[in-house]
Amino acid sequence: MTEQTTIARTELGKGGPVVGIQGLGCMGMSDFYGDTDETAARETLDAALAAGVTLFDTADAYGRGANEEFLAPFVAAHRDEITLATKFAIERNDDPAYRGIRNDRAYIRQAVEGSLRRLGVDVIDLYYMHRRDPAVPFSESVGTMAELVQEGKVRHLGLSEVTGAELREAYAVHPIAALQSEWSLFSRDVERSAVGAAAELGVAFVPYSPLGRGFLTGAFTDAEAELSAGDVRRGQPRFTGENARANAALLAPVREIAAAHGVTAAQVALAWVQQRAAVHGLTVVPIPGTRRPGRLAENTAATRITLTAADLALLEPLASRVAGTRYPDMTFTSVPRES
Structure with missing residues (x-):
């Protein structure tokens, strides 16, 4: 393995672990995006580690624990080489549509024991509060953490999906290494307050869905027409009907820039996240998800792409023109709590 084929490393927050500058979101290997080829998914985990990816991200909500169990053999084989991140707070049950949010002390205690058992580890490297319940004070939730x-x-x-004010409040209880929220060419809500607070506190930012759940890559243009019945994107407002058609038209400058650099649209989108974070003086470790080794290689190669000022100017207005919200119910995000 040559130095040119592996990604660089960075510190994940002040005093945090040193990780590759791109991580791997593992959610789709077990849930939400239709059927998975398990052999290919396991090959993807190995390819990620070989490429210098060391931050592997899961949650107890993904497949109701199935994703943690899926990762356990890989974790056991490479425990000293990886940084393992998982999350609590999204409660699921036998109703596939149900999503509850719990941040209370008893639930956190129960959740961490479950994750430790499923992952087969004695310690979790990075433990996130997946979503915030404002009714539970940080003195209880972060205090328990x-x-x-x-x-x-x-x-x-x-923490995940919190505002800048909430990040500061939580940090006063205990140092926070990383803030994970959606951040991409199409989703820039976090720049209102969370990004600035993270930069001020020295908290690393971990963007999830930096490829807009695949939409920014051009992999699909209408979720209802093109994706399988079990794919969660069929129910997300940006990816269906008139919204999808309007948003697909916004990708023209992404394709133009990709062609000029001889790269892919996905690589342009990932390079943008890296460079946008640098504008804010922020350490960033995006976690694009994939289940295929080829896509993994494409994603990690994006860490070596530099967009020009002209490229960035073309991309700047896209998020303000996007039709539809990120989720059908945005109360599961920080957006309604922004002041």
Whole structure:
């Protein structure tokens, strides 16, 4: 393996672990995006590690624990080489449509034990609160997470989908290594307050869905027409009907820039996230998800692409023109809580 074929490394927050500058989102290997070829998915995990990816991201909600169980053999084989991130807070049951949010002390205690067992580990490197329940004060939720650090069950803490004010409030209870929220060419809500707060506090930013759930790659243009019945994107407003058609038209400058650089649209989108974070003086580790080794190689190669000022100017207005919200119910995000 040559230096040119592996990605660079960075510190994940002040005092956090040193990881590759791109991670791997593992959710789709077990849930939400239709059937998975398990052999290809396992090959993707190996390809990621070989490419220098060391941050592997899962959650107890993905497949109701199935994704953690899927990762367990890989984790066991490479425990000292990887940084393992998982999450709690999204409660699921036998109703496929049900999503609850719990941040209370008893639930956190129950959740961490379940994740440790399914992953087959004694300690979780990075433990996120997946979603915030504003009714539970950070003194209880982050305070409980801090106890897990003191007890040696967790090494570092993270939050997902919180505002800048919430990040500061949580950080006052215990240092936060990483903030994970959606950030892409089509989703820039986090730039209102969360990005600035993370930069100020030295918290690393971990963008999920930096490829717009595949839409920015051109892999599909209308979820209802092109994706399988079990694919969650069929129910997301940006990817269906008139919204999908309008948003597909916005990708023209992405394709233009990709052609000029001799790269793919996916690589342009990932390079944009890296460079946008640099504008804010922020450490960023995007976690694009994939189940195929070929896509993994394409994604990691994007870390070596530099977009020009003219490229960035062409891409700047896209998010403001996107039709439709990220989720049918945006109360599961930080957006309604932004001041």
